[in-house]
Amino acid sequence: MEVVAQTLQKCPSSIRKKIMATEFKDIFLETIPVLQWAQHAREDEYQRLRRYTGAHGWKEVSWDVLKASLSLLNTSANGFLFDTHIQGPGAPAPCIRCAVVGNGGILNGSRMGRTIDAHDYVFRVNGAITAGFEKDVGNRTSFYVFSTNTMMNSMNSYAAEGFQHPPQTPETRYVFLPDHDRDYLLLWAAVTHQRVDRGRDKGAWPQKYFGQDLLAEKFKMLHPDFVRYLRNRFLWANILATPWWALYRPSTGAVMLLAAIHTCDEVSAFGFLTPDYQAYSDHYFDRTRKRVQFFTNHDLKKEMKLWQRLQRSGLLSLYTGKEGT
Template sequence: MGGSRHVATSSTHPGDLHIPGSHRFYCTAPCLSWRGGVGMRGSVPPPLIPVSPSSLLQPEPLLLAPSGTSRPAGSHRALRGSLERESFKPSSQPEEPKHNRRQPSPCPRSVVEAAKAHPTFGELFQFATPVLMWDQHFSPETWNRLKERHVPYGWQGLSHAAVSSTLRLLNASANRHLFDRRRFPGGCVRCAVVGNGGILNGSRQGEAIDAHDLVFRLNGAVIRGFEEDVGTKISFYGFTVNTMKNSLIAYEEYGFTQIPQAEDLKYIFIPSDVRDYIMLRSAIQGSPVPEGSDKGDEPRKYFGPEASAEKFKLLHPDFLHYLTARFLRSELLNMQYGHLYMPSTGALMLLTALHTCDQVSAYGFITANYEQFSDHYYEVEKKPLVFYANHDMLLEAELWRSLHQAGIMELYQRFQLENALHSAITPQPKRLAPGQDKWEESLAWRRNGLN
């Protein structure tokens, strides 16, 4: 374990750094583009200790550990043995909304109805939290509040001009809502969120996915050649500029050579860095990027020549803060490089759908038996899922399982029979304990630790 270490980029998860000898990867803040296989900037940390699944929901504010903070004494694995169930009261939300614009759904079983009926999720979900940011949200009060928070939860370190000039362009009615409900006369909007997990390879879920009213895809969303498994429909494409560009590099060999483009397709920007605001502004204006690491880049090659403000959605920093604080507060936040942590792109897209759609189905997301499948569905040879220092995929897996069990969403799951035949002699993947809601249990543990 001793001696000097070098850093290598990951071909499976672009923008992340693999520390040889470690099961975790390191991602610079934020994950940056890679040129010639070398990170543009960022220091190399020591190897990170693998982290067990955790849910550390705490009262506001959401504090990010500064660089140099050491891991707290004691492991989460050790604390698991002393968990005690108790009633849980969620933390307060970032900003109290004036009113809830979400109308009652005519669906027989909607996300809102199922969430409100659940003892834990009924308190966690705050459907009045603004999902998108647009021009009327930008005010001196908002600027002063969000400039105190690190991206993606705020604007700390970002220039007023970069943020304001972008938000002023998001002035169309389409920028206020993810979709127009008037397009769905039945009133029940069914959404599918398609991750890129290997569980979809050979799944034949394409027809079921396309049967939804709206379909979310993200990052390296390879479709050609996998239509039977993942479908062809796409309503929203979610990304950060970093994940978008690095997906084009890392997944080119699998056929991902262009960002999806279609007349009715909308793009969801995740504001993880100033470059997201600058790229969005240039995309709306139809001009080259004027500054920063993407200077000279042509947005039209990503979003098409006719892209206008109506094509773009920007997730609200308050929404990202709320999602992380209430649903995905990871133990990684308390580690030395906790300031790099944020939920994965897939997690943010799925939680966005859960706050806007009436019914939600998730495909290609991590499940308890993830080790049975390749990292991505389009890989010819099986590649293991690798965990990275800037995401907590096991925590996300616990959340998806809990939401599925609560009837709030449908999680596509699959068990390979050939693995079951060898279960007696082959060590099985670490599974979430059946019949035990570990996500709720971890909330109770965290609440108990704060009293």
């Protein structure tokens, strides 16, 4: 697991210091890799991980595509989430405080924007619309977490609401949650400044999605072992005992929040599902009220219960409405 060692001695409230006294002590693995990068582009790793499908492995990715893409992630910034704390000038912050922002309707009218932006890092996902909603959701984006599939779907679904592309700021880093070869192909195209050269997105310009400043340091990629670990230890669901087991994985928002739990010292979550979800529209940016949607490939109610358990354990501060967090 990625650990920013400099902060652990200085941050008494660190999640990693508290977790062994909670119900998660036997679930949490400190050594699990959060990110994959050039050092993982090995044939022995490929043979091991090609047994697993989707976001849990490399079965849908050829060795040539995998090697060409991962080999480009060859800076220390690609191996650590918080490259600025490791490489930047000055001493690291005593505690790394992260705000993880979902898109739930609970944030509409919340006036939490200033609180969100005051964190060291801000994570966002899917249709991460901030323009016009700054008072409720803030405007900073340190990490945009996505699969190519969820990003494309969000641009198609929320274009009318203003989501034309992911956030593009000097601060923003792009964190792939890869679930087949189109993620590795888009990564290769972005870092080499070329169009996607094959597959479903052939001909696409990465600059459309990520802007013109396409440095390798701006891209990170979650490790399949980490996603499989989250599924098996934190979010095991009944569907895994059925013929439809291969469809299931944690939602992109859940992976984002749990990645923060595994790397930040303190985590606050905003816009995630709470027990009174029926009182809110599906998204904070909805123009008309929409019911929360549930899908077969995710278990959002199980995820909701996990957020409550993490909050009760003191490992997460969860925004639950205007009355408090």
